Amino acid sequence: MKAAIIYASTHHGNTKKLVDAIAGKYPVTVFDAQTVPAADLTGYDLIGFASGIAWGKFYESVERFAQASLPEGKQIFFLYTCADNSRDFAASLRAVAAERGAEDLGTYACKGFNSYGPWKLVGGINKKHPTADEIQRAVDFFAALVRKISSSSKDGKSAI
Numbered sequence: 198m199k200a201a202i203i204y205a206s207t208h209h210g211n212t213k214k215l216v217d218a219i220a221g222k223y224p225v226t227v228f229d230a231q232t233v234p235a236a237d238l239t240g241y242d243l244i245g246f247a248s249g250i251a252w253g254k255f256y257e258s259v260e261r262f263a264q265a266s267l268p269e270g271k272q273i274f275f276l277y278t279c280a281d282n283s284r285d286f287a288a289s290l291r292a293v294a295a296e297r298g299a300e301d302l303g304t305y306a307c308k309g310f311n312s313y314g315p316w317k318l319v320g321g322i323n324k325k326h327p328t329a330d331e332i333q334r335a336v337d338f339f340a341a342l343v344r345k346i347s348s349s350s351k352d353g354k355s356a357i
């Protein structure tokens with residue numbers, strides 16, 4: 198079974214820290230949506246979308262990649278970092294996935310350093326985020342998805 202993560206992390210590389218930690222532990226193919234606009238994802242069983250949040254949504258490059266490349270009927274998940282982790286910022290991308298008949302396995306989100314707009318004047322907020330603990334929890338989240346897929350696979354073998 199093959200896994201891919203499509204990400205964009207243009208503000209401070211906050212989301213990339215989560216993606217790098219996962220890809221450092223698991224054999225995941227990583228696509229940077231800022232430089233790769235689309236890819237053939239038909240051979241991937243598990244597909245993650247990861248992004249910082251701008252104006253309440255995943256970055257446009259990730260949304261465009263999903264529109265261009267998400268095949269029908271995939272198992273998917275979402276990762277994001279944001280300034281204010283109290284809302285569901287994956288909603289619009291989740292709607293795209295639902296149109297493609299995707300099985301949504303869940304979302305992991307945490308705070309990320311933000312120095313956009315007025316926050317720049319005070320040196321930014323969430324300066325220490327994502328923390329080592331938050332990064333580890335992203336890896337744990339991915340590990341749980343792999344376990345879930347493994348336990349539901351026909352032969353019961355490790356999924357990844």
Ligand SMILES: Cc1cc2nc3c(=O)[nH]c(=O)nc-3n(C[C@H](O)[C@H](O)[C@H](O)COP(=O)(O)O)c2cc1C
Pocket residue numbers: 205206207208209210211212213248249250251252253254278279280281282308309310311312313
């Ligand atoms: C242009 C811009 C708009 C943003 N809009 C939001 C927002 O609507 N809600 C939020 O919680 N954070 C917002 N943020 C904060 C980022 O989502 C946050 O800093 C995130 O961790 C950046 O991730 P990255 O470093 O991976 O790009 C915004 C940041 C920028 C630069």
